[in-house]
Amino acid sequence: MYVCPICKxxxxxxxxxxxxQNGHSFDIARKGYVNLLTTAGRNPKNAxxxxxxxxxxxxxxxxxxxxPLAGKTGEIISELLTSCKDPHIIDSGCxxxxxTVNYAKALPDAQFFGIDISKNAVAHCMTRVHTANVTNCSFAVASSxxxxxxxxxxxxxxxxxxxxSNDEYARTLKSGGKLVVVSPSPRHLFELKALLYEKPYENKPNVYGLNKFTEDREIIFEYPITIESREDILNLYSMTPYCYKTSAEAAKRLESIDRLELTCGFSIRIFTKKRGF
Ligand SMILES: C[S@@+](CC[C@H](N)C(=O)[O-])C[C@H]1O[C@@H](n2cnc3c(N)ncnc32)[C@H](O)[C@@H]1O
Ligand SMILES: [Zn+2]
Incomplete structure (x- = not known):
């Protein structure tokens, strides 16, 4: 399954x-993951x-x-793999x-392989694996x-x-393999943006340049949530890109809010690898 990041x-x-076979070796960390980042990938600016x-x-x-998003995406993955025996699934940037662990629980006959460039994130994956007691998930520190x-x-x-990654996804997928890309829908967290900005804009669709794939369909999956804890609101804010773009004054406004009704909106796009790649 894994290849050597040095000699492939x-x-x-x-x-x-x-x-x-060329004598390169990679220790499995005490928590159970392996670090397969190349020296270039270990650049702290890109950690x-x-x-x-x-x-x-x-x-x-x-x-x-x-x-609900984990459940919906898990259902979609399961449908896409109905005719596949013992499937291998990579969660890229997990x-x-x-x-990953939610999918692994929902699809016990599939093997999941999570990779992320952040060692801190991957270390936490193993905590989740042990807590959920799943055996069909492996994790490595690596780049997409x-x-x-x-x-x-x-x-x-x-x-x-x-x-x-257009090239790496096409290389590592089998012929006819599927790619599922989840990103924010236009209305995702719009109410949060309305608090932060005078003129909030809807999110624009991402352009991925996936020319080794054909796009089969897009599912927009939206649902409302109510957050009634200041801590959760600030945690959500720090997960978003707005965290780096917002003025200190607007960010301060958020600190006095302890209830927020929000739209969670996701675009789930499904692609198939083109023949010949
Ligand atoms: C917004 S987070 C999403 C994480 C996870 N998929 C989720 O939705 O909870 C983006 C993730 O991409 C990872 N990342 C950034 N650049 C990467 C790369 N070149 N290869 C792999 N992971 C990368 C980050 O470390 C981070 O964990
Ligand atoms: Zn090697």
Whole structure:
């Protein structure tokens, strides 16, 4: 399943170490994940989410606000794989494993492989695995732009709010493999933006440049939530890109709010790998 990030040969597991035939080896961390980032990928400027970001997201997700999305995407993945025996699924940019572990619980016959460039996030994935007691999930620190998997390894790749790689997804998917990309819908968290900005705009659809794929369909999945805790509101805010773009004055307004009715809106786009790639 994994390939050596240095020489791209298959890795084999022996005790607590993944080895390739060229003598490169990668220890399995005490928590159970492996770090397969290349030296270039270890660039601290590109280290993914830090400890504080991971904690804010974990605390927010643990409250269940996005559980309906995990359920909906899990159903879609399950439908896409109905004719597939023992499927392999990569969760690319899996964060701290909230979605991966939920999918793994819903699809016990599938094997899930989460990767994320943030070591802090991947370490938390293992905590989730142990708490949920799932055995069909593995996690590695790696980049979506250098996936540590053999060519044609996966039946499906899911990517939720994380960077998308046309080339690597096409390489690691089997012929006819499926790609599910989840991103914010136009109305996602609009009410939060209305609090922060004078002229809030709807989100524009993401352009991914996925020319090795054909787009089959898009599902817009929306539901209302009410947040009645200041801590949850601030955790959600720190998960959003607005956190970096908002004036201190507007951000201060948020600190005095302890109830917020919000639209959660997601675009779930389904792609198929084109023939010949
Ligand atoms: C907004 S978070 C989403 C995490 C998770 N999918 C979720 O929805 O909870 C984006 C994630 O992408 C990761 N990331 C950023 N650049 C990456 C890359 N090049 N390869 C893999 N993961 C990356 C970050 O570390 C972070 O965990
Ligand atoms: Zn090697």
């Amino acid at each position: 040969k298959r890795l084999k597991k022996l005790d607590n170490v993944w080895h390739c 993914g989410d830090n400890k504080e970001m991971v904690k804010a997201r974990t605390d927010f997700l643990d409250k269940g606000y996005y559980l 964060g701290e494993g909230f979605y 732009f250098e996936l540590p998997f053999m060519d044609g390894f996966a039946d499906l790749i899911v990517c939720t709010f994380a960077p998308v």
